[in-house]
Amino acid sequence: MVRRMLEGSFRHSATQSFAHSIHLQLSVFWHRVLIAAIVLVVAPLLIFTSRHSPIFTSRKLDWVESNTLSSLSGNLDYIQATQVVWQIPASPKAVLFVAHGCHCRATYFWDKGRTCSECIGLPEERIIVARALVKGYAVIAISSTRECWGLQADKMKVLSILSSWISDKKLGRLPVVGLGASSGGYFLSTLAMEYKFSSLAIMISEGKFKALQVRKDYPPTLFIHMAKDKRRAALIKEAMDILRRKEVQTAEVKCYQLPVTPQLFTKIPGMDIRTADRIYRAFSSTSMLDSESFMTKDGRFLNWMTHLKRHQVMPESSLKKWELHLQELLNLAYGYHEMTSLQSDEMFKWFDEHLP
Incomplete structure (x- = not known):
């Protein structure tokens, strides 16, 4: 009897041990399956990120608050x-002078309104101005005489306009910073030899520094450029x-390509998500787009308007109205040569750090 009881107890214990062993093996198996699944999901994402780094997160692509833009x-x-x-915020701390690129105008930086009927508000320009106003910068943009900036045609005139406007608006006690894009960057780098800026941001341009006799007191200069343009990167x-x-403070901010998404086009004022x-x-x-929605070619050389007309995405009148806006966003996504607001935090940090 005792022997039977001991054998039964042993068999029961062995059965429990076997069941426990099976349970452990199954747990280990499913644990490995879970890890493998995570690896399969995460690995492509890591590869994708390394290929296109840095990718702007959805938070970064939450361009700018609508209430900020409403202040334009x-x-x-x-x-x-x-x-x-021009526009002046309630309590300005500095003045921002903006020099546009070729084929652009001062009216591209603000939305059309009662006090600027000629303004068209291109996506990147308007966001830069909106953020400048929020950060306490009075903003003035001046149009070049011709398609691009020229020293003979524009330098003395801009110096005169900028000085008289600052005086008229009683902003003479404030420091002045400068932003120049492309042709405007070349112009600004030269203008700073004669006008006292606290600091500069030169965008998608290397400036004219090879031809300038830069002094030690030249303004601290930040270069914002697109890494895909390797020739310009070398010149910068x-x-x-x-x-x-010359012991002048300088730094650079590199910009990268972006995936084309519906959200990208909502940067256009008045563009709804359905359109x-x-x-x-x-x-x-x-x-035009690869499997990951990146531009395959520079949009400047693609007949993208034909595709939009064929698909009847909007009335032709609206399409014509937004042609420049769409072109700018495609240029931004391609990441080769375009004004960008995505690095404006770094730009305004540079300006702020060099205010007297």
């Missing part, structure tokens, strides 16, 4: 037969070396 209200004046648009490195040899989605779908049906 540019004032259009013609001074010395030159187009000038040379410009930074010139400035450093933005139709635009995205029209582009997705072509070879």
Whole structure:
């Protein structure tokens, strides 16, 4: 009897041990399956990120708060037969002078409104101005005489307009910073030899530093450029070396390509998400975008308007109205040569750090 009881107890214990062993093995198996599944999901994401780094997160792509943009209200004046648009926040701490790129105007930086009927508010320009106003910068943009900036045609006129406007608006006690994009960057780098800026931001341009006799008191200069343009990146490195040899503070911010998404097109004032989605779908049906929605070619050399007309994404009148806006966003996504607001936090940090 005792023997039977001991054998039964042993068999029961063995059964429990076997069951426990099976349970452990199953647990280990499913644990490994779970890890493998996570690896399969995460690995492609890591590869994707390394390929396109840095990718802007959805939070980063939450471009700018609508209430910030609602504060845009540019004032259009013609001074010395030159187009000038400006806006001053309630308590300005500094003045931001903006020099646009070729084929652009001062009116591209503000939305159309009662005080600026000629303004068209391009996506990147308007966001830069909106953020400047929020950060306490009075903003003035001046149009070049011709398509691009020229020293003979523009330098003395801009110096005169900028000085008189600052005096008229009683902003003479405030420091002045400068932003120049492309042709405006070349112009600004030269203008700073004669006008006292607290600091500069030169965008998608290496400036004219090879031809300038830069002094030690030249303004601290930040270069914002697109890494895909390797030739310009090399020229910017040379410009930074010139400035450093003169003990001028300098730094760079690199910009990268972006995936084309419906959200990208909602940066256009008045663009609703449904229309933005139709635009995205029209582009997705072509070879313009790769499988990850990145531009395959520079949008400047693609007949993308034809695709939008064929898909009837919007009335032709609206399409014509937003042509420049769409072109800018495609240029931004391609990441080769375009004004960008995505690095404006770094730019305004640079300005703020160098205010007297």
